[in-house]
Amino acid sequence: xxxxxxxxxxxxxxxxxxxxxxxxxxxxxxxxxxxxxxxxxxxxxxxxxxxxxxxxxxxxxxxxxxxxxxxxxxxxxxxxxxxxxxxxxxxxxxxxxxxxxxxxxxxxxxxxxxxxxxxxxxxxxxxxxxxxxxxxxxxxxxxxxxxxxxxxxxxxxxxxxxxxxxxxxxxxxxxxxxxxxxxxxxxxxxxxxxxxxxxxxxxxxxxxxxxxxxxxxxxxxxxxxxxxxxxxxxxxxxxxxxxxxxxx
Numbered sequence: 001x002x003x004x005x006x007x008x009x010x011x012x013x014x015x016x017x018x019x020x021x022x023x024x025x026x027x028x029x030x031x032x033x034x035x036x037x038x039x040x041x042x043x044x045x046x047x048x049x050x051x052x053x054x055x056x057x058x059x060x061x062x063x064x065x066x067x068x069x070x071x072x073x074x075x076x077x078x079x080x081x082x083x084x085x086x087x088x089x090x091x092x093x094x095x096x097x098x099x100x101x102x103x104x105x106x107x108x109x110x111x112x113x114x115x116x117x118x119x120x121x122x123x124x125x126x127x128x129x130x131x132x133x134x135x136x137x138x139x140x141x142x143x144x145x146x147x148x149x150x151x152x153x154x155x156x157x158x159x160x161x162x163x164x165x166x167x168x169x170x171x172x173x174x175x176x177x178x179x180x181x182x183x184x185x186x187x188x189x190x191x192x193x194x195x196x197x198x199x200x201x202x203x204x205x206x207x208x209x210x211x212x213x214x215x216x217x218x219x220x221x222x223x224x225x226x227x228x229x230x231x232x233x234x235x236x237x238x239x240x241x242x243x244x245x246x247x248x
Contacts, residue, residue, distance in 0.1 A: 001013075001014040001044070001045055001046065001047060002045065002046045002047070002087050002089060003036070003046075003047055003048075003049065004046070004047070004048045004049065004052055004074065004089055004093070005049045005051065005052050006049070006051050006052045006055050006074075007077055008074055008075075008077040008078035008086075009074055009075065009078045009086050009087060009089065010078070011087075016030075017030055025042075027043070027044070028040075028041045028044055031044065031047050035049060035050040035051075036048070036049060036050075037049075037050065037053060037096055037099075037100060039089070039092040039095070039096055046089055046092050048092075048093070048096050048100075052074075053096065053097060053100040056070050056093070056097055057097070057100070057101060057104070060097075067090065067093055067094050067097065068090060070093070071089070071090045071093055074086075098177060099177070102177040102178055105124045105178065105181075105182075106119065106124065106178075109123060109124050111123070111124075119178070119181045120181070121180050121181070121185075121186065121237075121238045122180070122181065122182070122183070122237030122238030122239075123181050123237075124178055124181040124182050125181075125182045125183050125235075125237035125238070126234075126237070127229075127234065127236060127237055128229045128232050128234035129234075130231070130232050131153055131229050131231070131232065131234070132146075132151035132153065138151070153229065154229065154230035154231060155227050155228065155229060155230060155236065156227070156228055156229075156230045157225065157226070157227050158225070158226065158228075159223055159224065159225040159226075159243060160223050160224050160225075160226075161222060161223035161243070162223065163223050163224045164221060164222055164223060165220060165221035165242070166220070167220045180238060182237065182238075183226070183235050183236075183237055183238065183239065183240045184238075184240045184241075185238055185239065185240065185241050186238075190241060190242075194244060220244075221242040221243060221244065222243045222244065223242075223243040224240060224241065224242055224243065225240070225241050225242075225243060226239060226240045226241075227239040227240075
């Protein structure tokens with residue numbers, strides 16, 4: 001089995017547990033108990049240590065390290081003279097790191113050990129802790145002690161037209177693990193809303209993005225729009241959307 005760790009990529013002989021009561025289909029669970037995340041459930045041949053997955057998560061967040069650069073670094077750790085001889089597990093790293101990130105989010109928000117409860121829309125995202133929220137930072141009788149103007153929330157909406165997204169060659173392979181559970185809205189209801197909504201007329205004199213240029217550039221999303229609290233700038237869960245054409 002190929003084991004990917006923070007110090008390199010190694011090959012080890014791993015035997016399946018044949019103790020009474022064990023089942024060969026539960027081999028991936030045995031690996032998880034040893035803090036090894038298998039790349040597949042059925043007869044895994046590659047596993048990543050929990051440490052290297054946490055390391056990659058922090059590297060991608062703080063250092064903006066891509067998965068390719070991170071794996072190239074591990075190959076250098078393993079064999080600096082001939083890194084091309086190290087087994088290529090880049091594709092497995094991409095898949096396992098997404099699963100690991102999703103599992104960590106569910107665990108942090110209290111859904112890691114409850115398979116029956118679903119996070120719901122925006123259930124894996126935090127809202128502003130300073131803004132008034134009934135049941136979070138307001139007493140049960142807040143309607144008696146506070147006026148509506150005192151605890152009224154204020155929001156701002158803005159967009160970014162530089163965060164463009166290219167069209168995928170195989171969009172059916174882009175499987176969402178937590179669609180609509182974070183800050184982004186759910187894809188299917190959002191696309192239904194776009195089909196029913198009407199585009200507003202463009203006013204002359206304003207800067208308008210050329211739709212033909214967008215289509216020629218192979219771009220399916222021209223930017224993103226988000227909502228945040230006006231006082232503290234914290235994003236609102238389940239409120240970030242993709243712009244399809246200009247501000248649409």
